[in-house]
Amino acid sequence: METLNEFPEIMGHAREDLGGNVGGKFSPENWDRILNEARERFLRHRALVDNDLAAWTEVVREFHRERYWGYSPNWRPPAKDKKKKQTNMGVSFIWMTFTAFIVTKISVVWLGQIYTRSDDPVDKWLFFGAIALTIANFAYFLWRSRHHKD
Secondary structure, eight states: OOOGGGOHHHHTTHHHHHHTTOSSBOOHHHHHHHHHHHHHHHHHHHHHOSOHHHHHHHHHHHHHHTTGGGOOOBOOOOOOOOOOOOOOHHHHHHHHHIIIIIIIHHHHHHHHHHHHHOOOHHHHHHHHHHHHHHHHHHHHHHHHTTTOOO
8 A cells, every 4th residue: 555655746745735725724633634535535546647746636626626525624723821920929919018008108198288288179189099099009909819829
């Protein structure tokens, strides 16, 4: 029995010839089946025609004419599991506490004392914005850590 290695000039580019203009990808298992079927059909056509190139051309035509011999080109490689960088929850909590208690508290106190002395509406919005920023910092920390497991 002849193998694919006996026809390197024909079967060496079989994937490009058969699937070069297919809108999608075949799974690796389907490619094995497709190449085996292409080999069988090539040998049948080769027995009828003495020209290897003409026999292979007919196999490629059949592949496209018969809608890829029933194989569906909708395979996608499995998504790679991207592991998140494990962060130390204690360090993260200390950093969020530092930013929330030190930076935002200072801004709340400073903007609060300006707001109590002034009647300007901009000072009121800055003060309440600082309070909203403090609340948003803690809400973000809780939201980001919602799936944390020890």
